[in-house]
Amino acid sequence: MEPAYVVQMKRLMEWEASRTAPPEGFPHLPDLPAGRYTSQEYYDLEQQHIWKKSWLFAAHIDEVPEPGCFMKWENTGTPVIIVHGMDGEVRAFYNTCRHRGAPVVTEEKGRSPRLMCGYHNWTYKTDGELVGVPEKQDFTGLDMSCRSLIPVKCEMLGNIIFVSFDDDAMPLKEWLGPVWNDWEEFQFDKIRLAARHSFDLNCNWKVAMEANMEVYHVPFIHPETVAPLVDSKRNVNTMFPNGHARMLAPAPQQTDRAHVRAVDSPPEWQEMDTVGEFGRTCTQSYTMFPNWVSPLSNYFVPPLVFWPTGLNTTRLELVTMALDWGNGPAPDLWTVPDESKPNGRDMSPIILEDTQFGEMIQKSMESDGFKSVPLSYQEARIYSFHQSCDKMIGLDNVPAHLAVDQVIGEEWVYPNDPRVEQMEQLQAAE
Numbered sequence: 001m002e003p004a005y006v007v008q009m010k011r012l013m014e015w016e017a018s019r020t021a022p023p024e025g026f027p028h029l030p031d032l033p034a035g036r037y038t039s040q041e042y043y044d045l046e047q048q049h050i051w052k053k054s055w056l057f058a059a060h061i062d063e064v065p066e067p068g069c070f071m072k073w074e075n076t077g078t079p080v081i082i083v084h085g086m087d088g089e090v091r092a093f094y095n096t097c098r099h100r101g102a103p104v105v106t107e108e109k110g111r112s113p114r115l116m117c118g119y120h121n122w123t124y125k126t127d128g129e130l131v132g133v134p135e136k137q138d139f140t141g142l143d144m145s146c147r148s149l150i151p152v153k154c155e156m157l158g159n160i161i162f163v164s165f166d167d168d169a170m171p172l173k174e175w176l177g178p179v180w181n182d183w184e185e186f187q188f189d190k191i192r193l194a195a196r197h198s199f200d201l202n203c204n205w206k207v208a209m210e211a212n213m214e215v216y217h218v219p220f221i222h223p224e225t226v227a228p229l230v231d232s233k234r235n236v237n238t239m240f241p242n243g244h245a246r247m248l249a250p251a252p253q254q255t256d257r258a259h260v261r262a263v264d265s266p267p268e269w270q271e272m273d274t275v276g277e278f279g280r281t282c283t284q285s286y287t288m289f290p291n292w293v294s295p296l297s298n299y300f301v302p303p304l305v306f307w308p309t310g311l312n313t314t315r316l317e318l319v320t321m322a323l324d325w326g327n328g329p330a331p332d333l334w335t336v337p338d339e340s341k342p343n344g345r346d347m348s349p350i351i352l353e354d355t356q357f358g359e360m361i362q363k364s365m366e367s368d369g370f371k372s373v374p375l376s377y378q379e380a381r382i383y384s385f386h387q388s389c390d391k392m393i394g395l396d397n398v399p400a401h402l403a404v405d406q407v408i409g410e411e412w413v414y415p416n417d418p419r420v421e422q423m424e425q426l427q428a429a430e
Contacts, residue, residue: 001182001276008420009278013234013250015423022377023419027407029383031372035402036386037204037365042402043311049393051076052165054290055175057305058082058154059161060193060321063109064090068126071109073163075307075315080152081105082161085126086113092154092163093128098147115149124149158188160321177241178414179286185274186296187323195320195332197345203358205291205308207365208316211354212285212293212304213385215249216378221357225350229257230283237381239413243289243388245381250282257281261299268328272298287381289388302333304351312362318351384408 001009036042058073064084072095073080079095081104095103102119114131115124123132128149136142153164155172157180162172173180201208211217215232222230235249251257258280275298278284285295294303305317318334325331338346347355364370375383386404395403411418 001185001278006277009236009248012236012419012423013248015419015426016236017231017234024422025418026377026380026412027409029375029377029380029407030405031374032383032386032404033402034365034370034372036389036404037207037362038311038370039402040311041399043204043308045393045397046308046389047077049397050290050389051308053169053392054166055155055162055164055169055172056290057160057288057292057303058092058163060196061090061156061159061161062193064161066111068111068113069109070105070111070115070126072105072107075305075317076165077309078165079103080163081115081149082154082163083115083126087127089127090154090156090161091127092152092161093149094152096150097122098130098149099133104149157183159191159193160188175242176244176288179240179244179246179288182246182286183296185272185276185279186301187272187274188301190323191301191321192324193319194322194325194330195318195335197318197332197335197343199316199318199347199355200309201314201316201355201358202312203314203362204312204365205306205314207361208314208355208358209291209293209306210382210385211358213245213247213287213381214379215247216376221353222350225353228252229255232378235378237378238417239381239384239408241413243287243385243392245287245384247285247287247381248278248282249285258298261297266328266331268325269299269331270323270325272323287385289385290392300331300333304334312366314358316351316355318347380408 059071059082063071064082067084067086067088069084071082073082081093081095083091085091095105097104097117099120099122102117104115104117104124106118121134124130128151130144130147133144153167153169155162157172215230215235218226218230218232229251230249231252235247238246279296280298283295287293291306292303294301299322301321303319305319307315309315320331320333322331334348334351335345336348337344387406387408390398390404410416
């Protein structure tokens, strides 16, 4: 971030702490309809549009580290293969043989210069080209050049692999917009995959995700873990184009967050010396639409990624990425050892605090006592997120009883920010 912008954000933190009402002109946020969390109709619209049109986190290059390496990826329910091509390029394909639809890859991971369907041994190069058909003479007019694996749009941000099922999706850099520039200091081209674990939650994916999109709850469910490190009153939310958002929350004034991180960090954890002041001293957390939430720091890129597995079930991926930790144990910010679990890990206390109410909230939402959701200015990121969901679905496609009003206009989306002018006017008057 530019020095002048850092100064402006620090001034906004103090302005947020001193305000006695939402900013002048900030819109009243109408209630969110209850059915957005409980309606199969809305869930089906999400499946049809949001997950088919967005850029989605798929993998880290460490999971397909060398030419010929491949891995299955099915987090949206659609079978996909991520392939590190023999030419060095990373690609994604539908895991669907062009013969009779069998999966080309059945192993979770592997390495081979060719991808061979086990059903009839149709064989493909790692760039998707069909190069082998047994008994080819029995196929009349088979043009192998037209039978390559069907690609899924695939791009990388440093070492991180993203996919989109939309052939016409804008480039990843354009999708991220200002976030791409914000993230340059976090060395996405150098970070390694340290940990990636999944946990199933019994609630709608938005219920789980929204617990990580506001700090209104921090004093109440995180009194011993997060509250000592986050000043919720001085939090500054920024909404970006394409549904992304950022939270900047400084530590309480009596807490030196940079010192706490340095003291709590084992010696094998490598610090990113390129990270700016906010990454070292604040909670600098991003929502990347539709399902990535990540606080970024001078030690970690640790996304929480939320995948719907049903109307009221979610798979939560807890990922830790960091600079090379050498011979020491791989850092894992979000999980702790648990021999009773199938993968040997359980969620850390902070994540357990955020997920503990999910199932109970879902059951309560499915009762006749749940009518709608009123949101405060502090929870504006959630409302903006819902606006983006409807935009991605298509405003004309969302039934009126399930839609949110598009009340947060472009004047509140970066680079616009009416708070700055109000802050300057107030300070000039003092």
